[in-house]
Amino acid sequence: MGHPATLKKISSQLNLSISTVSRALKNHPDISENTKRKVKDLAALMEYEPNSYAVNLRLNKSYVFGLIVPAISNMFYDSFIAAVEEGARKKGYLLMILQSGDDPLVEAENLKLCKHNRVDGIFISLGPQSGAIDLINKYQQSGIPVVFFDKVPVAGSFDRICMADEEAATLAAYTILKYKKKRVLGLFGNPDLSITIKRKEAFLHVLDKEKKISTQILCCRNSEEARKETDRALLQSKAQRPDHIFCMSDELLIGAMKAIHQSGLIIPTDISVLAISHGFLPGIFNPEITYIETNGQALGKLAIARMLEKIEGNSPPRSIILPSRLVKGHSL
Amino acid sequence: MGHPATLKKISSQLNLSISTVSRALKNHPDISENTKRKVKDLAALMEYEPNSYAVNLRLNKSYVFGLIVPAISNMFYDSFIAAVEEGARKKGYLLMILQSGDDPLVEAENLKLCKHNRVDGIFISLGPQSGAIDLINKYQQSGIPVVFFDKVPVAGSFDRICMADEEAATLAAYTILKYKKKRVLGLFGNPDLSITIKRKEAFLHVLDKEKKISTQILCCRNSEEARKETDRALLQSKAQRPDHIFCMSDELLIGAMKAIHQSGLIIPTDISVLAISHGFLPGIFNPEITYIETNGQALGKLAIARMLEKIEGNSPPRSIILPSRLVKGHSL
């Protein structure tokens, strides 16, 4: 019940000093093989396990990373988190996952919790209306490594790991061009995030050159807003309503699809759909949605690698961008 | 950069003892208001923050819970986790989330990590072929509170928080009866888990009494298996193939829906669908799937409450069951 083995207990059992026991368990060359064996045997017998509280205190290190996302829900971050966790675990690190629930206050609170718990590093994807940049800047300057991913800040000297925003949006735009669409409704997310700005600009940069296409851009803060906007657009007469809907994220896709289903329009004959997605959702629908994949797993691998780099040497901030590819469904 | 404030530094600045500073910051009555003010002011100025490593060591408590799930992905556990996290945070606890990825080895590894990091409690939903019961039993006996949720073990003296398995399945069966279905395909999950066993028994208990209904039960380990089985069933002639599909979980629903979409059959005229679900997925499809809701958020609240109870007094293990309700879509 209440007798966890400690170095002290082992040492007193064997008439050794605490330091000897500690070293024996760590295979320190100063300790004889004989002693090592005795110590290890007893430690195993007593099921000794180093007290991580004490180790953390002594080494000033917790082997824990904090990971902050708006929401772990809804398949947006699962593959990313899984990849980060796997990479972290292989290096002996644990992941503490915190959800901000799209609330800037909770986001700040979560950051403070990371600081308070003295995590060895922070991964963060910004939520809407995030005001966390100042705090993060402070933390970073006080020595806590921070890696932004996916939803990264527009400006500032930070480590960023994100998708090829421009490339994905450009690819989307050219794909839409190829299918000779006339009236495109483009659904974009939080207009304050770099991911949104970049994608929107790249998207428009291609489509605006084509005179034959009319493009409408809407920024929606969440799935429900996307549904409403799509609904409104689809209520128009056939000549007015869009014949194509582009969604820059899974979340918006959900909303758009609900509206489309509601409208009774057929995909892809009445209306076609293209999304930028992490890959799970498009396969759920019928027909499967054609999408530009932003590979969460690859992103996660890059993020953890970058974090470990930062932990080792103090390398300067870098923005890493991951290319994306088109995955064909039957929605276009 | 490298000057985090400590009690020692504050105390030497003010010519006070460490203990006085510590007590002043905690509003201990022994300390005069005057001293308290001075200490608090300087602490605020120096941005003092207690070193959680040291506090953990001293108090032998980390204010961290471990939460182990097969996968945080795919909306199965999001609302549950969110609820647990919120409840935990309100009491000053943090959540360390670990994914087992349906791998019993990783699951055991995650348990060891919880133990190693000396979490104050463990929430766990068992993955398939879990062999973790022995380990958990040991941990529990050594004083770590463990609360099982959702996928709980069939036998043993544990704390369990789960859905009303029988009730939900019974409700499902009666709903199917009411709609006068003839050939029912029931998709169930891992046959080793209590959730599966109970649901299957309750389901069959109702349907087997009705002679006019033929019921086929299949256990699928994952979404893909569900898709294949559904596909196979739907390939039969119209007289042979099921006119209703019941899925006991979101995961199976995904597989079943893919097969149904593939088949081109229309819901609900050609085939009707009913699921037991956490509530996110059914709303994605068109028509919206009718489902029996198993409220993850409510479950989470119960789980965290139970955990806190266990932390306080050493109350004996209890199985708590949450009732469920029918949410009408248009798939039946």
Add this chain to the structure above:
DNA sequence: AACATTTCCGCAAATGTTTTCGGTGGAAAA
């Protein structure tokens, strides 16, 4: 004036580990 009480604070132990520095005893080298 003598004693009792309250107010306010410090000493030191304790939590478990890591690590620096040193020390013992014996064998080999001088």
Add this chain to the structure above:
DNA sequence: TTTTCCACCGAAAACATTTGCGGAAATGTT
């Protein structure tokens, strides 16, 4: 015999905090 060296081990500081105990000074009571 003395010195050197090596193999092996221990003492103690350090990490930052909490807390039981005791103690001095100030105030109150006879």
